[in-house]
Amino acid sequence: MGDQQRYRERSLWLDGALAQFSPRPPLEGEREVDVAIVGAGYTGLWTAYALTLRDPGLRIAVVEAETVGYGSSGRNGGFVSAGIAGEARVYDRAQGAAGIVRAERAMIEGIDWIGDAVARESIDCGWVKGGSYRIATSSPQLARVRAGLETKRARGYTDADVRFVTRAEIEAEVRVAGVLGGTYTPHCARVDPARLARGLASACERRGVVIHERSPATALVPGLVTCPGGSLGARVVVRATEAFTTRLPGERRSYLPLASHMIATEPLPAGTWNEIGWAGCAPIADQRYQFVYAQRTPDGRIALGGRGLTYRLGGAIRESDEVQPAIHGKLEQALRSLFPAAAEARVTHRWGCFFAAPRDWSMSVDYDRASGLARAGGYSGHGVVASSLAGRTLADLITGTESDLTGLPWVGHASRRWEPEPLRFVAAKTIAAVLASADPVEDRTGRPARRVAIVRRWLPGR
Numbered sequence: 001m002g003d004q005q006r007y008r009e010r011s012l013w014l015d016g017a018l019a020q021f022s023p024r025p026p027l028e029g030e031r032e033v034d035v036a037i038v039g040a041g042y043t044g045l046w047t048a049y050a051l052t053l054r055d056p057g058l059r060i061a062v063v064e065a066e067t068v069g070y071g072s073s074g075r076n077g078g079f080v081s082a083g084i085a086g087e088a089r090v091y092d093r094a095q096g097a098a099g100i101v102r103a104e105r106a107m108i109e110g111i112d113w114i115g116d117a118v119a120r121e122s123i124d125c126g127w128v129k130g131g132s133y134r135i136a137t138s139s140p141q142l143a144r145v146r147a148g149l150e151t152k153r154a155r156g157y158t159d160a161d162v163r164f165v166t167r168a169e170i171e172a173e174v175r176v177a178g179v180l181g182g183t184y185t186p187h188c189a190r191v192d193p194a195r196l197a198r199g200l201a202s203a204c205e206r207r208g209v210v211i212h213e214r215s216p217a218t219a220l221v222p223g224l225v226t227c228p229g230g231s232l233g234a235r236v237v238v239r240a241t242e243a244f245t246t247r248l249p250g251e252r253r254s255y256l257p258l259a260s261h262m263i264a265t266e267p268l269p270a271g272t273w274n275e276i277g278w279a280g281c282a283p284i285a286d287q288r289y290q291f292v293y294a295q296r297t298p299d300g301r302i303a304l305g306g307r308g309l310t311y312r313l314g315g316a317i318r319e320s321d322e323v324q325p326a327i328h329g330k331l332e333q334a335l336r337s338l339f340p341a342a343a344e345a346r347v348t349h350r351w352g353c354f355f356a357a358p359r360d361w362s363m364s365v366d367y368d369r370a371s372g373l374a375r376a377g378g379y380s381g382h383g384v385v386a387s388s389l390a391g392r393t394l395a396d397l398i399t400g401t402e403s404d405l406t407g408l409p410w411v412g413h414a415s416r417r418w419e420p421e422p423l424r425f426v427a428a429k430t431i432a433a434v435l436a437s438a439d440p441v442e443d444r445t446g447r448p449a450r451r452v453a454i455v456r457r458w459l460p461g462r
């Protein structure tokens, strides 16, 4: 199979975005630049883009192992949402409650920053900022929705940021079966993620950034990035490799690479959309432990995802693990039960991708001026906005620009490493099994599943 076909099969979004494919040339020979970035997902690309805004004279090169958006940036749910990536209590330890609020406000503003960049660079990615709904389909889920709302109120958020919505209010936007109620926030946009990544790459190139595809970095040390065909000498080296970081020498225990999975239907006919509604395209997510989330795509499909948390002994990341019949089967069941109007719709795409879970589920942005090494990541599956903030923050740190971003609680944060195998494997399997079994218990009994307490210490807060 050629690379174009293999890349297209990675997600609905890459299938569409790569219908026309002209790969960028790999890195060949030795080159000198000011900043060398490894990884052309959102983190690497937003870093490059923000650097061009700060200092248009910088020589910037990006090396990408596969193609732009090959990682979760080209395969995600397309929620441009304000939920912080990681654990509020970890950021609380760093800077107290005020630090969390600063981080959350930065995330909220970060959505419009991306929206402005999309408009400025004319990126055709189906951007619609219509907010999002968090929905509950059982009483324990509803209790979690209310608890989440109370936490937000305690931090000073008003109805203008997030409010309780009744079943009738949700149904007025999108008819989802079995909904009991939920919350609505205006702070969310819907996007086609791969078109965002690829449009952003083109915007970077228009600003002078050079991107090399099919150029895996085999070594990444101060001052030098080495690929099979050549090398980049650079004052600053940025690691933006998210889950794939665990493949780099000495980094295996930095993250747990966990897979999340999605499906998409064929484009639905107008009659089905009349039944479902969803004219405002506000994405929805439920409150299951292995939560289900969905968006109405720009081309009129339903794309729906959920956490399967696939993990291999040793943390291997393999394309052959991305399609999991059992998990994709459950997602299809969720699609049919939440959207009965789409009961007959054909599922045309099934995919998955690995995201990086740090030991404390909390993201980091770091720049060591002495060595010139920079890194950002560990978004635990919530990185669309966080990666843009991270890229902008790295640009400020690298150019020595004091800003509000450089004081956010994840700057300089270091998560401890995961336990060695086989403990890591046992932890990942236990988390996945307990969460998978908790949801049916709640659906059946209508009472909170106590078994989640077994894995609470390994879980992010919700």
Ligand SMILES: Cc1cc2nc3c(=O)[nH]c(=O)nc-3n(C[C@H](O)[C@H](O)[C@H](O)COP(=O)(O)OP(=O)(O)OC[C@H]3O[C@@H](n4cnc5c(N)ncnc54)[C@H](O)[C@@H]3O)c2cc1C
Binding pocket: 038, 039, 040, 041, 042, 043, 044, 063, 064, 065, 066, 067, 068, 069, 070, 071, 072, 073, 074, 075, 076, 077, 078, 079, 080, 081, 215, 216, 217, 218, 240, 241, 242, 243, 244, 245, 259, 260, 261, 262, 305, 352, 353, 354, 355, 377, 379, 380, 381, 382, 383, 384, 385, 386, 387
């Ligand atoms: C199924 C799924 C759904 C998701 N849904 C959402 C969502 O709706 N909203 C949200 O906020 N977040 C979501 N996320 C998370 C979000 O997509 C990620 O946090 C974000 O895309 C991370 O961007 P990144 O650039 O850091 O990593 P990636 O997109 O993974 O990019 C890393 C890049 O580095 C390249 N690379 C790796 N190693 C090397 C090397 N040695 N040399 C050169 N290149 C290398 C890879 O090929 C890849 O292109 C989801 C994730 C998944 C898996």
